[in-house]
Amino acid sequence: MSGTFLAFAVLSLLTIGGAVFMISFTRVVHMVISLGVTFLSIAGLFVLLEAEFVAISQVLVYSGAISILMLFGIMLTRHDAMDEGVSKANKGWLSFLIVAVFFVIIFWGIQNTPWVPAPDRSTAAQVDNATQLGTEIFTKFVIPFELTSVLLLVALVGAIILAKKEGENE
Incomplete structure:
Protein backbone atom coordinates (compact mmCIF):
# COMPACT_ATOMS: atom_id res chain seq x y z
CA MET A 1 0.00 0.00 0.00
CA SER A 2 1.56 3.27 -1.12
CA GLY A 3 1.34 6.63 0.59
CA THR A 4 -0.60 8.05 -2.36
CA PHE A 5 -3.24 5.36 -2.03
CA LEU A 6 -3.49 5.95 1.71
CA ALA A 7 -3.84 9.71 1.19
CA PHE A 8 -6.49 9.09 -1.46
CA ALA A 9 -8.42 6.76 0.83
CA VAL A 10 -8.35 9.22 3.74
CA LEU A 11 -9.30 12.21 1.58
CA SER A 12 -12.07 10.23 -0.11
CA LEU A 13 -13.52 9.19 3.23
CA LEU A 14 -13.34 12.79 4.47
CA THR A 15 -15.05 14.03 1.30
CA ILE A 16 -17.85 11.50 1.48
CA GLY A 17 -18.16 11.79 5.26
CA GLY A 18 -18.37 15.58 5.11
CA ALA A 19 -21.06 15.38 2.43
CA VAL A 20 -23.08 12.81 4.38
CA PHE A 21 -22.77 14.82 7.58
CA MET A 22 -23.81 17.94 5.71
CA ILE A 23 -27.13 16.38 4.72
CA SER A 24 -27.54 14.66 8.11
CA PHE A 25 -27.00 17.56 10.51
CA THR A 26 -29.95 19.67 11.61
CA ARG A 27 -28.14 22.87 12.57
CA VAL A 28 -27.19 25.09 9.68
CA VAL A 29 -23.81 26.11 11.12
CA HIS A 30 -22.82 22.45 11.47
CA MET A 31 -23.87 21.89 7.86
CA VAL A 32 -21.60 24.70 6.67
CA ILE A 33 -18.66 23.29 8.66
CA SER A 34 -19.25 19.84 7.12
CA LEU A 35 -19.39 21.44 3.69
CA GLY A 36 -16.07 23.16 4.44
CA VAL A 37 -14.50 19.79 5.33
CA THR A 38 -15.78 18.40 2.05
CA PHE A 39 -14.32 21.33 0.08
CA LEU A 40 -10.92 21.01 1.79
CA SER A 41 -10.85 17.25 1.13
CA ILE A 42 -11.60 17.85 -2.54
CA ALA A 43 -8.70 20.31 -2.62
CA GLY A 44 -6.49 17.54 -1.22
CA LEU A 45 -7.66 15.23 -4.01
CA PHE A 46 -6.67 17.91 -6.55
CA VAL A 47 -3.19 17.99 -4.98
CA LEU A 48 -2.96 14.22 -5.48
CA LEU A 49 -3.87 14.77 -9.14
CA GLU A 50 -0.99 17.30 -9.38
CA ALA A 51 -3.41 20.15 -10.11
CA GLU A 52 -2.00 22.51 -7.51
CA PHE A 53 -3.55 25.67 -8.97
CA VAL A 54 -7.02 24.13 -8.94
CA ALA A 55 -6.44 22.93 -5.35
CA ILE A 56 -5.46 26.41 -4.20
CA SER A 57 -8.43 27.89 -6.04
CA GLN A 58 -10.66 25.31 -4.35
CA ALA A 65 -15.42 32.50 0.12
CA ILE A 66 -18.46 30.26 -0.31
CA SER A 67 -18.41 29.02 3.28
CA GLY A 73 -26.34 34.46 4.91
CA ILE A 74 -27.13 32.55 8.09
CA MET A 75 -26.21 35.48 10.31
CA LEU A 76 -28.05 38.07 8.21
CA THR A 77 -31.31 36.18 7.93
CA ARG A 78 -33.63 35.61 10.84
CA HIS A 79 -34.42 32.02 11.74
CA ASP A 80 -35.71 30.30 14.82
CA ALA A 81 -33.22 28.09 16.64
CA MET A 82 -36.08 25.81 17.68
CA ASP A 83 -36.77 24.96 14.02
CA GLU A 84 -33.23 23.69 13.50
CA GLY A 85 -33.41 21.02 16.18
CA VAL A 86 -36.26 19.07 14.59
CA SER A 87 -35.13 15.49 14.04
CA LYS A 88 -35.60 13.70 10.77
CA ALA A 89 -37.54 10.61 11.83
CA ASN A 90 -36.97 7.41 9.83
CA LYS A 91 -35.11 9.17 7.03
CA GLY A 92 -31.81 7.59 8.10
CA ILE A 105 -23.57 1.88 -9.25
CA ILE A 106 -20.37 3.94 -9.06
CA PHE A 107 -18.30 0.90 -8.01
CA TRP A 108 -19.73 -1.12 -10.91
CA GLY A 109 -18.94 1.73 -13.32
CA ILE A 110 -15.36 2.01 -12.09
CA GLN A 111 -14.77 -1.74 -12.27
CA ASN A 112 -16.16 -2.02 -15.82
CA THR A 113 -14.39 0.98 -17.33
CA PRO A 114 -11.45 0.18 -19.62
CA TRP A 115 -8.77 2.45 -18.17
CA VAL A 116 -5.92 3.63 -20.40
CA PRO A 117 -2.54 3.43 -18.65
CA ALA A 118 -0.99 6.76 -17.77
CA PRO A 119 1.98 7.90 -19.88
CA ASP A 120 5.43 7.60 -18.39
CA ARG A 121 6.24 10.78 -16.46
CA SER A 122 9.91 10.71 -17.38
CA THR A 123 9.13 11.14 -21.09
CA ALA A 124 6.12 13.46 -20.73
CA ALA A 125 6.89 17.16 -20.93
CA GLN A 126 6.30 19.01 -17.69
CA VAL A 127 3.59 21.60 -18.29
CA ASP A 128 2.99 24.49 -15.93
CA ASN A 129 -0.67 23.87 -15.18
CA ALA A 130 -1.23 27.34 -13.71
CA THR A 131 -0.19 29.00 -16.97
CA GLN A 132 -2.20 26.58 -19.06
CA LEU A 133 -5.28 26.95 -16.85
CA GLY A 134 -5.03 30.74 -16.76
CA THR A 135 -4.80 30.86 -20.54
CA GLU A 136 -7.87 28.64 -20.89
CA ILE A 137 -9.95 30.56 -18.32
CA PHE A 138 -9.17 34.03 -19.62
CA THR A 139 -9.50 33.19 -23.32
CA LYS A 140 -12.18 30.52 -23.85
CA PHE A 141 -14.05 30.75 -20.54
CA VAL A 142 -13.91 34.44 -19.63
CA ILE A 143 -17.69 35.01 -19.90
CA PRO A 144 -18.68 32.10 -17.60
CA PHE A 145 -15.94 33.20 -15.19
CA GLU A 146 -17.34 36.73 -15.02
CA LEU A 147 -20.94 35.50 -14.82
CA THR A 148 -20.00 33.37 -11.82
CA SER A 149 -18.52 36.38 -10.02
CA VAL A 150 -21.66 38.42 -10.78
CA LEU A 151 -23.85 35.57 -9.51
CA LEU A 152 -21.94 35.45 -6.21
CA LEU A 153 -22.23 39.22 -5.83
CA VAL A 154 -25.99 39.11 -6.48
CA ALA A 155 -26.38 36.33 -3.88
CA LEU A 156 -24.58 38.43 -1.26
CA VAL A 157 -26.61 41.56 -2.05
CA GLY A 158 -29.82 39.50 -1.98
CA ALA A 159 -28.99 38.14 1.47
CA ILE A 160 -28.34 41.66 2.74
CA ILE A 161 -31.64 42.93 1.28
CA LEU A 162 -33.57 40.03 2.80
CA ALA A 163 -32.00 40.66 6.19
CA LYS A 164 -32.75 44.37 5.97
CA LYS A 165 -36.44 43.78 5.07
CA GLU A 166 -36.84 41.41 8.02
CA GLY A 167 -35.31 44.01 10.35
CA GLU A 168 -37.72 46.71 9.13
CA ASN A 169 -40.80 44.55 9.81
CA GLU A 170 -40.11 44.31 13.54
Missing part, protein backbone atom coordinates in the same frame (compact mmCIF):
# COMPACT_ATOMS: atom_id res chain seq x y z
CA VAL A 59 -9.38 26.36 -0.94
CA LEU A 60 -9.66 30.08 -1.63
CA VAL A 61 -12.96 30.14 -3.48
CA TYR A 62 -14.99 27.30 -2.03
CA SER A 63 -13.55 26.64 1.40
CA GLY A 64 -13.05 30.32 2.08
CA ILE A 68 -18.07 32.57 4.60
CA LEU A 69 -20.84 33.72 2.26
CA MET A 70 -23.09 30.97 3.61
CA LEU A 71 -22.26 31.91 7.20
CA PHE A 72 -23.05 35.57 6.44
CA TRP A 93 -32.55 4.21 6.56
CA LEU A 94 -33.80 5.73 3.34
CA SER A 95 -30.70 7.92 3.09
CA PHE A 96 -28.46 4.92 3.77
CA LEU A 97 -30.26 2.89 1.11
CA ILE A 98 -29.89 5.65 -1.49
CA VAL A 99 -26.19 6.11 -0.69
CA ALA A 100 -25.61 2.32 -0.82
CA VAL A 101 -27.31 2.03 -4.23
CA PHE A 102 -25.31 5.02 -5.51
CA PHE A 103 -22.10 3.41 -4.20
CA VAL A 104 -22.85 0.11 -5.94
Whole structure:
Protein backbone atom coordinates (compact mmCIF):
# COMPACT_ATOMS: atom_id res chain seq x y z
CA MET A 1 0.00 0.00 0.00
CA SER A 2 1.56 3.27 -1.12
CA GLY A 3 1.34 6.63 0.59
CA THR A 4 -0.60 8.05 -2.36
CA PHE A 5 -3.24 5.36 -2.03
CA LEU A 6 -3.49 5.95 1.71
CA ALA A 7 -3.84 9.71 1.19
CA PHE A 8 -6.49 9.09 -1.46
CA ALA A 9 -8.42 6.76 0.83
CA VAL A 10 -8.35 9.22 3.74
CA LEU A 11 -9.30 12.21 1.58
CA SER A 12 -12.07 10.23 -0.11
CA LEU A 13 -13.52 9.19 3.23
CA LEU A 14 -13.34 12.79 4.47
CA THR A 15 -15.05 14.03 1.30
CA ILE A 16 -17.85 11.50 1.48
CA GLY A 17 -18.16 11.79 5.26
CA GLY A 18 -18.37 15.58 5.11
CA ALA A 19 -21.06 15.38 2.43
CA VAL A 20 -23.08 12.81 4.38
CA PHE A 21 -22.77 14.82 7.58
CA MET A 22 -23.81 17.94 5.71
CA ILE A 23 -27.13 16.38 4.72
CA SER A 24 -27.54 14.66 8.11
CA PHE A 25 -27.00 17.56 10.51
CA THR A 26 -29.95 19.67 11.61
CA ARG A 27 -28.14 22.87 12.57
CA VAL A 28 -27.19 25.09 9.68
CA VAL A 29 -23.81 26.11 11.12
CA HIS A 30 -22.82 22.45 11.47
CA MET A 31 -23.87 21.89 7.86
CA VAL A 32 -21.60 24.70 6.67
CA ILE A 33 -18.66 23.29 8.66
CA SER A 34 -19.25 19.84 7.12
CA LEU A 35 -19.39 21.44 3.69
CA GLY A 36 -16.07 23.16 4.44
CA VAL A 37 -14.50 19.79 5.33
CA THR A 38 -15.78 18.40 2.05
CA PHE A 39 -14.32 21.33 0.08
CA LEU A 40 -10.92 21.01 1.79
CA SER A 41 -10.85 17.25 1.13
CA ILE A 42 -11.60 17.85 -2.54
CA ALA A 43 -8.70 20.31 -2.62
CA GLY A 44 -6.49 17.54 -1.22
CA LEU A 45 -7.66 15.23 -4.01
CA PHE A 46 -6.67 17.91 -6.55
CA VAL A 47 -3.19 17.99 -4.98
CA LEU A 48 -2.96 14.22 -5.48
CA LEU A 49 -3.87 14.77 -9.14
CA GLU A 50 -0.99 17.30 -9.38
CA ALA A 51 -3.41 20.15 -10.11
CA GLU A 52 -2.00 22.51 -7.51
CA PHE A 53 -3.55 25.67 -8.97
CA VAL A 54 -7.02 24.13 -8.94
CA ALA A 55 -6.44 22.93 -5.35
CA ILE A 56 -5.46 26.41 -4.20
CA SER A 57 -8.43 27.89 -6.04
CA GLN A 58 -10.66 25.31 -4.35
CA VAL A 59 -9.38 26.36 -0.94
CA LEU A 60 -9.66 30.08 -1.63
CA VAL A 61 -12.96 30.14 -3.48
CA TYR A 62 -14.99 27.30 -2.03
CA SER A 63 -13.55 26.64 1.40
CA GLY A 64 -13.05 30.32 2.08
CA ALA A 65 -15.42 32.50 0.12
CA ILE A 66 -18.46 30.26 -0.31
CA SER A 67 -18.41 29.02 3.28
CA ILE A 68 -18.07 32.57 4.60
CA LEU A 69 -20.84 33.72 2.26
CA MET A 70 -23.09 30.97 3.61
CA LEU A 71 -22.26 31.91 7.20
CA PHE A 72 -23.05 35.57 6.44
CA GLY A 73 -26.34 34.46 4.91
CA ILE A 74 -27.13 32.55 8.09
CA MET A 75 -26.21 35.48 10.31
CA LEU A 76 -28.05 38.07 8.21
CA THR A 77 -31.31 36.18 7.93
CA ARG A 78 -33.63 35.61 10.84
CA HIS A 79 -34.42 32.02 11.74
CA ASP A 80 -35.71 30.30 14.82
CA ALA A 81 -33.22 28.09 16.64
CA MET A 82 -36.08 25.81 17.68
CA ASP A 83 -36.77 24.96 14.02
CA GLU A 84 -33.23 23.69 13.50
CA GLY A 85 -33.41 21.02 16.18
CA VAL A 86 -36.26 19.07 14.59
CA SER A 87 -35.13 15.49 14.04
CA LYS A 88 -35.60 13.70 10.77
CA ALA A 89 -37.54 10.61 11.83
CA ASN A 90 -36.97 7.41 9.83
CA LYS A 91 -35.11 9.17 7.03
CA GLY A 92 -31.81 7.59 8.10
CA TRP A 93 -32.55 4.21 6.56
CA LEU A 94 -33.80 5.73 3.34
CA SER A 95 -30.70 7.92 3.09
CA PHE A 96 -28.46 4.92 3.77
CA LEU A 97 -30.26 2.89 1.11
CA ILE A 98 -29.89 5.65 -1.49
CA VAL A 99 -26.19 6.11 -0.69
CA ALA A 100 -25.61 2.32 -0.82
CA VAL A 101 -27.31 2.03 -4.23
CA PHE A 102 -25.31 5.02 -5.51
CA PHE A 103 -22.10 3.41 -4.20
CA VAL A 104 -22.85 0.11 -5.94
CA ILE A 105 -23.57 1.88 -9.25
CA ILE A 106 -20.37 3.94 -9.06
CA PHE A 107 -18.30 0.90 -8.01
CA TRP A 108 -19.73 -1.12 -10.91
CA GLY A 109 -18.94 1.73 -13.32
CA ILE A 110 -15.36 2.01 -12.09
CA GLN A 111 -14.77 -1.74 -12.27
CA ASN A 112 -16.16 -2.02 -15.82
CA THR A 113 -14.39 0.98 -17.33
CA PRO A 114 -11.45 0.18 -19.62
CA TRP A 115 -8.77 2.45 -18.17
CA VAL A 116 -5.92 3.63 -20.40
CA PRO A 117 -2.54 3.43 -18.65
CA ALA A 118 -0.99 6.76 -17.77
CA PRO A 119 1.98 7.90 -19.88
CA ASP A 120 5.43 7.60 -18.39
CA ARG A 121 6.24 10.78 -16.46
CA SER A 122 9.91 10.71 -17.38
CA THR A 123 9.13 11.14 -21.09
CA ALA A 124 6.12 13.46 -20.73
CA ALA A 125 6.89 17.16 -20.93
CA GLN A 126 6.30 19.01 -17.69
CA VAL A 127 3.59 21.60 -18.29
CA ASP A 128 2.99 24.49 -15.93
CA ASN A 129 -0.67 23.87 -15.18
CA ALA A 130 -1.23 27.34 -13.71
CA THR A 131 -0.19 29.00 -16.97
CA GLN A 132 -2.20 26.58 -19.06
CA LEU A 133 -5.28 26.95 -16.85
CA GLY A 134 -5.03 30.74 -16.76
CA THR A 135 -4.80 30.86 -20.54
CA GLU A 136 -7.87 28.64 -20.89
CA ILE A 137 -9.95 30.56 -18.32
CA PHE A 138 -9.17 34.03 -19.62
CA THR A 139 -9.50 33.19 -23.32
CA LYS A 140 -12.18 30.52 -23.85
CA PHE A 141 -14.05 30.75 -20.54
CA VAL A 142 -13.91 34.44 -19.63
CA ILE A 143 -17.69 35.01 -19.90
CA PRO A 144 -18.68 32.10 -17.60
CA PHE A 145 -15.94 33.20 -15.19
CA GLU A 146 -17.34 36.73 -15.02
CA LEU A 147 -20.94 35.50 -14.82
CA THR A 148 -20.00 33.37 -11.82
CA SER A 149 -18.52 36.38 -10.02
CA VAL A 150 -21.66 38.42 -10.78
CA LEU A 151 -23.85 35.57 -9.51
CA LEU A 152 -21.94 35.45 -6.21
CA LEU A 153 -22.23 39.22 -5.83
CA VAL A 154 -25.99 39.11 -6.48
CA ALA A 155 -26.38 36.33 -3.88
CA LEU A 156 -24.58 38.43 -1.26
CA VAL A 157 -26.61 41.56 -2.05
CA GLY A 158 -29.82 39.50 -1.98
CA ALA A 159 -28.99 38.14 1.47
CA ILE A 160 -28.34 41.66 2.74
CA ILE A 161 -31.64 42.93 1.28
CA LEU A 162 -33.57 40.03 2.80
CA ALA A 163 -32.00 40.66 6.19
CA LYS A 164 -32.75 44.37 5.97
CA LYS A 165 -36.44 43.78 5.07
CA GLU A 166 -36.84 41.41 8.02
CA GLY A 167 -35.31 44.01 10.35
CA GLU A 168 -37.72 46.71 9.13
CA ASN A 169 -40.80 44.55 9.81
CA GLU A 170 -40.11 44.31 13.54
